[in-house]
Amino acid sequence: xxxxxxxxxxxxxxxxxxxxxxxxxxxxxxxxxxxxxxxxxxxxxxxxxxxxxxxxxxxxxxxxxxxxxxxxxxxxxxxxxxxxxxxxxxxxxxxxxxxxxxxxxxxxxxxxxxxxxxxxxxxxxxxxxxxxxxxxxxxxxxxxxxxxxxxxxxxxxx
Amino acid sequence: xxxxxxxxxxxxxxxxxxxxxxxxxxxxxxxxxxxxxxxxxxxxxxxxxxxxxxxxxxxxxxxxxxxxxxxxxxxxxxxxxxxxxxxxxxxxxxxxxxxxxxxxxxxxxxxxxxxxxxxxxxxxxxxxxxxxxxxxxxxxxxxxxxxxxxxxxxxxxx
DNA sequence: ACGCAAATGCAATTCAATTGCATTTAATAT
DNA sequence: ATATTAAATGCAATTGAATTGCATTTGCGT
Numbered sequence: 165x166x167x168x169x170x171x172x173x174x175x176x177x178x179x180x181x182x183x184x185x186x187x188x189x190x191x192x193x194x195x196x197x198x199x200x201x202x203x204x205x206x207x208x209x210x211x212x213x214x215x216x217x218x219x220x221x222x223x224x225x226x227x228x229x230x231x232x233x234x235x236x237x238x239x240x241x242x243x244x245x246x247x248x249x250x251x252x253x254x255x256x257x258x259x260x261x262x263x264x265x266x267x268x269x270x271x272x273x274x275x276x277x278x279x280x281x282x283x284x285x286x287x288x289x290x291x292x293x294x295x296x297x298x299x300x301x302x303x304x305x306x307x308x309x310x311x312x313x314x315x316x317x318x319x320x321x322x
Numbered sequence: 323x324x325x326x327x328x329x330x331x332x333x334x335x336x337x338x339x340x341x342x343x344x345x346x347x348x349x350x351x352x353x354x355x356x357x358x359x360x361x362x363x364x365x366x367x368x369x370x371x372x373x374x375x376x377x378x379x380x381x382x383x384x385x386x387x388x389x390x391x392x393x394x395x396x397x398x399x400x401x402x403x404x405x406x407x408x409x410x411x412x413x414x415x416x417x418x419x420x421x422x423x424x425x426x427x428x429x430x431x432x433x434x435x436x437x438x439x440x441x442x443x444x445x446x447x448x449x450x451x452x453x454x455x456x457x458x459x460x461x462x463x464x465x466x467x468x469x470x471x472x473x474x475x476x477x478x479x480x
Numbered sequence: 481a482c483g484c485a486a487a488t489g490c491a492a493t494t495c496a497a498t499t500g501c502a503t504t505t506a507a508t509a510t
Numbered sequence: 511a512t513a514t515t516a517a518a519t520g521c522a523a524t525t526g527a528a529t530t531g532c533a534t535t536t537g538c539g540t
Contacts, residue, residue, distance in 0.1 A: 357536090357537055357538075358538095359537070377527090378527080379526090379527080392528095393528090393530080396527090396528060396529075397529090416526095417527085
């Protein structure tokens, strides 16, 4: 069993790691001088454990035991993204969030047409599907590339 | 003035080209054995002239004189896309459609952070921003790459 | 011309995302 | 420690894209 015996005064392992996560989240928030609130910590801690980009609804679902408010989850995901802690991947028009890996470590994402799962692919130093391992190579049926920034017309107007 | 004199029996230039477009649209529909309906022709003809990926709302707006139904526009955009006539670019979760350029001629898109305009960039034979012309190179602030297909787990289940 | 499947028009609905506002809370100054 | 205040929250209402149910119309093969 995962839980310790009840007569032990110590918290069980799960809640210990959960608290560690929340502490990590608090540190990250303070570093960016964001206010450390319970809902915000909960959202960030949840994203710290997520192994794939997670939609707002998913985060909310994962936190529903705490009676988190959906609107607040949305607001915090926006705040955390604006602060550079999270990045967004949109899949079929739905935003999914993941911890921001840092400028140099951005990686492409893979969306399964069948199960909808979103995977983070390993970074490719030089672009090209040829560098993906064989399993992934066989999987790819299409790709899309989007750049963004200030378009030439807007640049000259600044 | 663009219009011809009223006493001329001939249609003016604008309506002539507009009819040409509609005829091109009809041909494309017949080639894919899609039913040639007035709303469908209107949507496709509109996309044939669009110089940038166009949202459903935009298409509808552009056709509002004809009293087109929004739901029907949505349905036709889906049909035309499924038939391979259009491709979709999603920007901030909103679908934008453009004529499908064909497998070999797919190109990346650029979304302006300021004005929201979406531009089709020239195809890059080898990937890399270095190949964009100087104006565009200066514009780019970020990029996202998404691949899709059947993920390894789903492949083995087929 | 006829018959039927497909498409349309219209309204209602779903779902992601945002927002207005009264209340609570975290960080700061006292 | 306590008061202060701007920020964040909780809840409900709202927006906006996209979809859908259904009665009616229309394209198209026979």
